[in-house]
Amino acid sequence: MRRARSMSVLAMLLAGAIGVISSTQTWIDVTLDDGAQQTLAVPGAEALPVLTPLSLAALALGAALSIVGPVLRYVFGALGLAIAALVGFGTVQMLAATPVSATAATVTDATGISGTDAVAALVSNLSLTPWPAVTLLAQVVLAAAAVFTLITARGWTSGASRKYRTATEAGADSGRPHDAIDSWDDLSRGDDPTA
Template sequence: MRRARSTAVLAMLLAGAIGVIASTQTWIDVTLDDGAQQTLAVPGAEALPVLTPLSLAALALGAALSIVGPVLRHVFGALGLLIAAFVGIGTAQILLATPVSATAATVTDATGISGTDAVASLVRDLALTPWPAVTLVAQIVLLSASVFTLVTARRWASGASRKYRTADETGGDTGRPHDAIDSWDDLSRGDDPTA
C-alpha cells in the first residue's frame, strides 16, 4: 500500500501544480468592438478567481497527505473532492459557455467600463486557449486521487515516520539504541534525557 499513498500524493500535487500554473496563463482572448478591435488576454486567475487559492490548497493537501494518519487521510480526501468539484464545475462552465462575466475584470481594467451588460456590449469575440481544458483534466486527476484516497487510505502503512510519532504510538521501545534525536524528543516532552 506504500505505492497507493505515493500515487495519491503525486496525483494531488500534480493537479495542484497544474492549477497554479494555469492560473497565470491566458484562458480567453477577448476582441473588443472599439474601433481598433483591441485584443485582451484574460488569465486563468481572472477568468476563475478561485483557481489560484484552491490549487494552492490542493498542493497543501497533497504534501500533508504524505504524513497524516488514517482519520485525516479521509478528511483530506473529502476536501480534495470538494476542490476538484468546485474548480471543475467553474472550468467546465467557461469551456462550454465562455461567459462574458469571465472576462469582465480584464475588460474593465482595460476600458474603465464596468457592469456585465456594458462589458458584453464591448466584446466582439471570445476565443478560448487550451488552458481551461488542461485545468479540467487536472481536476479530473484530483477527483480521481481523492476518491482513491478515500477508498484505500485505511490500508496504507502508518502515516508519519517515527520522528513525527510519540513513544506511545511507536509502542515505546523501537528496538534500537536511544540516540540524540530521542534525547531531544524526551527533553521536548519535559523528561530528563540524562536520567
C-alpha cells in the same frame, strides 16, 4: 501500501501545480469592438477567481497527506474531492458557454468601462485557449487521487519511519545496559526509573 500513499500524494501535488500554473496563463482572448479591434488576454485567475486559492489548497492537501494519520487521510480525501468538484464545475461552465462576466475585470481595466451590459456591448469576440481544458483534466486527476485516497487510506503504513521510533516502540530489545539517556527516555514516557 506505501506506493498507494505516494501515488495519491503525487497526483494531488500535480493537479494543484497545474491549477496554479493555469491560473497565470491566458484562458480567454477577448476582441473588443472599439474600432481598433483590440485583443485582450484574460488570465485564468480572472476568468475563474476560485482557481488560484483552491489550487493552492490542493497543493497543501497533497503535501500534508504524506504525513497525516488515518482519520485526516479521509478528511483530506473528501476535501480533495470537493476542490476538484468546485474547480471542475466552474471550468465546465467556462468551456460550455464562456460568460462575458469572466472577462469584465480585464475589459474594465483596459477601457474604464464597467457594468456587465456595457462590457458585453463592447466585446465582439471571445475565444478560449487550451488552458481551461488542461485545468479540467487536472481536476479529473485530483478527483481520482481523492477517491483513491478514500479507498486505500486504511491500509497505508503509519507516518513515522522505523528509524525515529524508540526501542520500546519498535518492540526490540537493544541488548545493551540501561544508561542515563534511557532513564531520560523513561521519564519522558512517564516512567520513574528509580522505582
